Amino acid sequence: MASKMVTSQSRAHVPQFERHGLSDEQLVWMLRNMLLQRTIDNRGFQLNRQGKIPFAAGSEGHEGLQAGAAVAFHKGKDILAGYYRDLGLFLGIGVTAEEALRSQFACASDLSAGRQFPHHFTKKSIGLVSISSVIAAHCTHAVGFAYAIKYRGEEGRAVLCTFGDGATSEGEWHESLNFAAVQHLPIVFLCENNGLAISVPVRKQMAIDNVSERAPAYGMPGETFDGLDPIASYDAVKRALDRARAGDGPSLIEGKVHRYLGHTTDDDDRTYRSRDEVAEMRKRDPVPSFESFLIDHGVLDKARLDEMRKDILREVNEATDRAEAEPLPSSEDLYTNVYAGETQPWR
């Protein structure tokens, strides 16, 4: 089922692989999405260490899952209620590199007008729901969106709700799955399980091996897949979204991924895990693995890959320069959009 990450195949003999209907063009798009995410992640950390931005968060290790999910997501129809470690998914469904950099620099032209932490995007025009940093609080919102879709009888639409393994310990996470199952709603709960909630390992979050094992207890199908593998991720997310879109109800799926960086730029992960542990995980890094896979399977050649990398670096450099030059919000901007009308508590 899952595609094999073949890294040393002879170019003379191009092996076949299970592509789940993905075209060469889509596969290359997925790799580009992964590289773009990683480049912007690194840029955020660089800018922070240069003292240019106060904070950054990265998603390194989640690229494969998010590239696959982004292709499965129907842009312009589906709703994404994501979380802060979803940069690749956000980019994949229509947030631009420049918008990501504007978020990092907290520009006035940022999607939240410089209010939100980096990567807490809102973009209603592409179905990207506003989120807070309160873990799992958005899961109930996702259920509300799904309820509205079902209530209106809108066919072929579904909600994708993503979260980390830590979120699955929250009461509202449970409430969301239960509510969605009772109401048979068009929603997919996608856990990006990287095994760490900041510093707390997943074995301290739960006494079972896989989040998806809980699915039967809610009355929905569950599945765990290799989130380092973009093609397997696409397949799992697509099947669950298709199920939701067809009116067959919610699913709980879980991609096992890695987290290579600290929680954020404010976190020193050496306090709770060894460099050896990270180095060991890096051997399965989804970005170089997928590069090799596409080259080995004749989907991409080295020259085109180099060109893609250069193009992404140019795109991110230009986005950085433009965002850095953008004005910050004015002092008046603090006071707008509290309510539809005036903000004074006294009338």
Next chain:
Amino acid sequence: MAVSVSTTVMNNVEAVRTTLYDALKTDPNVILLGEDIGARGNVFLITKGFLEEFGPQRIVDTPLAEGAIVGVAVGMAMEGLRPIAEIQFADFIYPAFNQIVGEAAKTRYRSNGDYTCPMVIRTPYGGGVRGALSHSVSIEALFYHVPGLKIVAPSTPADIKGLLTTAIEDPDPVLFLEHKKTYRLIKGEVPQGRYTIPLGKADVKKPGNGLTVISYGYYIHQALEAAHALEAEGVSVEVIDLRSIRPMDKTTILESVKKTRKVLIVHEDNKFGGIGAEISAMLVEDAFFDLDAPIRRLCGPDVPPMGYAHTLESEYMISSDRMAQAMRELAKF
């Protein structure tokens, strides 16, 4: 409030019920969700018969999870529905605190207006009904600190209809507080047909010029009883019903205080950090030289809510006699 249309006499429960019914009839985007609002018709029978008429898609008996009731409503509102979430008793709202304070109230702000959260959270609050520790609390002070929220606490059937209609149509989240002791105790004339009252407008329930009493909810009726008693003693008391707690009507308060020069604030919620504290601070800032006496507050004591025993409940609640005594003392100052 003068109305030129014909009226119907009803109690507060019937006023909530008829307003919800009209909203369901008028707007297909209106959805009710809460515990026991379906076949049971709500624990106070407010939604009795709604399930049969509007169906389970619009009258949603939810799992017993207050965080989800409000959180799911937030999602519905962001997606364009007009959810009315019910928390069965205000005492049970705490599990939904983040959804109200951290999510609903901040949706417009954090998305810079891209997403909005037009929803109502209705809940019965207040004591004097032998509700013990967990069916008696007042919660307004826990929420009125929060920008992005609106809070309404009407006292009469007409005000309930006018304000609930406005709240349902409001573009932002509104916490709508219904004092449960008034549900069947208070009757009054309610205008027929469409009737709205703007949020943020207090109502002078009884004009007077000797002193001003500011209150809301059940205590408005106690204060009116006391104020009428004092008329016989030659003391003219003006009673202001705040109706809206956020936004609050400074204009009506200042106009009254500049006339009477003495203020008594009465509320059931705890005194420390309560609504009266904010009104007092505002008066000291904006009307200090208009005051002829220190501001007085007659409020719930600093204990968790009233106990179950009749003696404990009575000690917590403020009778109209105690209000009258406070008014007399203030009038003499």
